[in-house]
Amino acid sequence: MSADRNTKKIKVWRRTRSRFTTLLTVYFFVALIIPNCVLANTESYSAWTVEALILMPLGFYMMWSVVLRRSGVMIWLGFPFIFCSTFQIVLLYLFGNSIIATDMFTNLLTTNPGEAGELLGNIYPAVVLVLAIYLPLLWFAAREIGHKRFISHTARMTIGLTGAALFTLGVLALWPAYHVSERKHVLRDEIFPINVFYNMGLCGSEFRKAYHFDKTSEGFTYTASRPDTLPDREIYVYIIGEASRAMNWQLWGYDRETNPRLAQEKEIVLFRNMLTQSNTTHKSVPLILSSVATDEHDELFRRKGLPALFNEAGFETWFISNQSRQGAMIDHLAHDAQHLVYIRSPRHDMQLLEEMQKAIERSSSPRMFFILHCYGSHFCYHQRYPRQFARFQPDDNVAITAQHAETLRNAYDNSVYYTDHFLAETIAYLRSRRGVASAVLYCADHGEDLLDDARGRFLHASPTATVYQLWVASLAWFSDDYKTAFPGVAETARTHSAAPANTHALFHTIARIAAIRSPYVKKSVSLVDAEFDDTAPRYYLNDHNEAVPYIRTGLQRQDTDYFERCGIEL
Numbered sequence: 001m002s003a004d005r006n007t008k009k010i011k012v013w014r015r016t017r018s019r020f021t022t023l024l025t026v027y028f029f030v031a032l033i034i035p036n037c038v039l040a041n042t043e044s045y046s047a048w049t050v051e052a053l054i055l056m057p058l059g060f061y062m063m064w065s066v067v068l069r070r071s072g073v074m075i076w077l078g079f080p081f082i083f084c085s086t087f088q089i090v091l092l093y094l095f096g097n098s099i100i101a102t103d104m105f106t107n108l109l110t111t112n113p114g115e116a117g118e119l120l121g122n123i124y125p126a127v128v129l130v131l132a133i134y135l136p137l138l139w140f141a142a143r144e145i146g147h148k149r150f151i152s153h154t155a156r157m158t159i160g161l162t163g164a165a166l167f168t169l170g171v172l173a174l175w176p177a178y179h180v181s182e183r184k185h186v187l188r189d190e191i192f193p194i195n196v197f198y199n200m201g202l203c204g205s206e207f208r209k210a211y212h213f214d215k216t217s218e219g220f221t222y223t224a225s226r227p228d229t230l231p232d233r234e235i236y237v238y239i240i241g242e243a244s245r246a247m248n249w250q251l252w253g254y255d256r257e258t259n260p261r262l263a264q265e266k267e268i269v270l271f272r273n274m275l276t277q278s279n280t281t282h283k284s285v286p287l288i289l290s291s292v293a294t295d296e297h298d299e300l301f302r303r304k305g306l307p308a309l310f311n312e313a314g315f316e317t318w319f320i321s322n323q324s325r326q327g328a329m330i331d332h333l334a335h336d337a338q339h340l341v342y343i344r345s346p347r348h349d350m351q352l353l354e355e356m357q358k359a360i361e362r363s364s365s366p367r368m369f370f371i372l373h374c375y376g377s378h379f380c381y382h383q384r385y386p387r388q389f390a391r392f393q394p395d396d397n398v399a400i401t402a403q404h405a406e407t408l409r410n411a412y413d414n415s416v417y418y419t420d421h422f423l424a425e426t427i428a429y430l431r432s433r434r435g436v437a438s439a440v441l442y443c444a445d446h447g448e449d450l451l452d453d454a455r456g457r458f459l460h461a462s463p464t465a466t467v468y469q470l471w472v473a474s475l476a477w478f479s480d481d482y483k484t485a486f487p488g489v490a491e492t493a494r495t496h497s498a499a500p501a502n503t504h505a506l507f508h509t510i511a512r513i514a515a516i517r518s519p520y521v522k523k524s525v526s527l528v529d530a531e532f533d534d535t536a537p538r539y540y541l542n543d544h545n546e547a548v549p550y551i552r553t554g555l556q557r558q559d560t561d562y563f564e565r566c567g568i569e570l
Contacts, residue, residue: 020149021071021144021150021151022152022155024137024140024141025155025159026159027140028061028074028137029065031082031134032061032081032082032085033054033057033058034085035089035192036053036054038089038092039053040053042097048173049180049190049191051173052177052190052191053170053190053191054170055166055167056170056174056191057170057191058163058166059163059166059168060163063164063167064081065078066156066159070151072143072144072145079138085134087100088100088192089126089129089133090127093125093126093129094123094400094458095449095458096456098462098463099192100196101462101463102199103283103461104461174187199543209298209301216302217303217304220304220308222291223312223519227515230367230515231436232435233366233367234368234437234485235367235430235436236310236370237370237430237441238306238506238510239374239441240443240445241376241377241473242374242375242378242445243444243445243446244376245444245447245448245471245472246471247467248412248413250263252272259420260417261421265427267478269494270474270475270497271443271474271496271497271527273500274474275538276446277504278541279460279461279470280446281446281461282328284446286305287300287504287541288503289307289330289334290333291507291508291520291521291522293504294502294547295539297541303520304336307336309511309518309521311336311337312518313367313514315365317338317371318341319340319371320355320371321341321372322348322349322352339359341355348385348386349418349422350422352422353425353426369514372426376415377412377415377416379448380397380411381415382411385414385415385417386418390414391414391417392409392410392411395407395414396411408458409450412450423440423442423475427440433479437482437484438479438482439477439513440477443473443506444474445472445503446470449469455556455558465550466556467555467560467562467563470553471566476527486513489512489513489528493509496527496532496534499527502538505525505526505532509526511526540552540553549570
């Protein structure tokens with residue numbers, strides 16, 4: 001009798017253990033399908049696409065989970081799917097829609113740990129959520145592996161066959177989905193996680209191109225030249241701002257005094273109709289530093305950038321950055337500068353001016369060119385300015401939630417207020433250099449979402465753009481000595497203050513400000529030339545590196561209405 005009871009206990013224990021393993025397997029594929037269910041509600045997919053979006057991945061996850069009898073092993077082998085799911089949920093929390101973009105993987109690889117820590121600390125609700133969903137899954141799976149537990153044959157067959165049936169139904173839904181899709185890229189663009197793995201591959205391809213940049217651009221020359229008659233000394237400063245959207249600048253009509261010093265500068269020229277070519281730094285800044293047009297993206301890896309152009313024209317070139325090395329195209333283009341300086345923490349943008357002043361006062365070169373790469377309004381905003389510039393209060397470090405929208409906006413506006421101070425001080429310093437022809441060209445690399453409307457969008461680099469990410473602040477200043485040496489340039493710039501342009505114009509504009517001639521410098525794209533073509537279409541470089549009209553960047557009605565109210569035609 002005792003032996004029979006022990007046998008029964010063992011059988012009950014085995015059945016219980018098998019049921020737990022089955023439940024863990026169900027937990028696995030249910031947890032992974034969560035992002036798909038959310039995307040089915042946030043994206044404007046057809047009913048057929050939604051069917052494929054849910055059934056194909058669900059069926060696949062079910063079949064995957066029972067490939068081996070030891071489901072714990074299959075769960076851990078499925079870690080790439082778990083990683084994509086956690087990443088996707090966090091991004092949905094931030095942006096409210098869209099899948100993990102190519103740019104997101106690039107940002108993940110190029111963002112320094114300090115910036116990543118700042119962001120994660122402010123989106124803790126999403127972090128806590130994904131940890132609560134996926135950490136127990138991995139822990140229980142590891143426990144199953146350690147105890148060498150197996151899923152029952154019956155459960156394995158049931159789950160596997162059901163998964164195969166669901167996967168087949170999802171595949172069948174693709175045919176009508178393709179026929180109702182405008183872009184005909186349903187599988188590549190709309191089925192998670194296939195679209196994510198495609199984007200991951202595209203990211204890898206971009207990194208390979210950047211890695212080989214020195215080889216692919218070897219031998220490139222701008223064949224640059226300048227006029228024979230030149231001033232005795234020239235200094236040109238090209239300032240790349242960070243995440244500074246036009247609508248939060250007082251100079252663009254904002255109702256807060258975020259630009260009190262620049263507002264007193266009568267000689268600055270505002271470029272009021274400037275749009276970025278990309279809403280992410282690692283793409284926007286290389287385009288700002290390069291002569292390539294938006295629709296020539298592959299050419300970016302075959303041409304050198306602005307430092308090389310000014311080197312050929314006989315300038316002493318400096319690249320001074322307040323951002324860390326990223327290992328991306330920005331660094332490759334910057335390395336052509338004769339002097340390369342990265343500011344160490346703590347990093348405030350006035351340190352850029354201090355470094356530039358030291359360089360000017362030590363140098364006897366008659367011609368100097370500076371590229372200053374700002375930290376500007378990069379999140380976390382309250383860390384981008386000294387406390388004496390905390391004009392708008394409260395500006396504490398808070399979680400990214402709707403209830404803290406005003407605090408986040410205050411900190412952002414303080415960062416713009418500090419940028420105003422930095423630019424005004426830069427202009428004041430150059431003005432003090434008597435007998436020097438000098439000019440400043442400033443433009444932000446992209447804008448920023450600040451929980452502006454019911455969409456709850458925040459930050460930048462989202463797969464779909466908004467008016468807040470696209471419309472950027474840009475301006476120029478010319479010294480009196482410059483105006484004497486190059487008459488008419490400043491006046492021509494002012495006539496193009498409202499001209500439709502995007503950041504592609506910046507390379508050509510600063511080159512023409514410095515009177516540099518080259519087959520790659522186009523007068524028709526320069527805002528300081530009478531030949532500037534204000535009828536040329538403007539393009540945006542999307543997540544798949546395709547040049548598209550701005551109206552096809554994912555803008556919604558509230559975005560286009562905003563542009564229309566501001567008199568900006570897309």
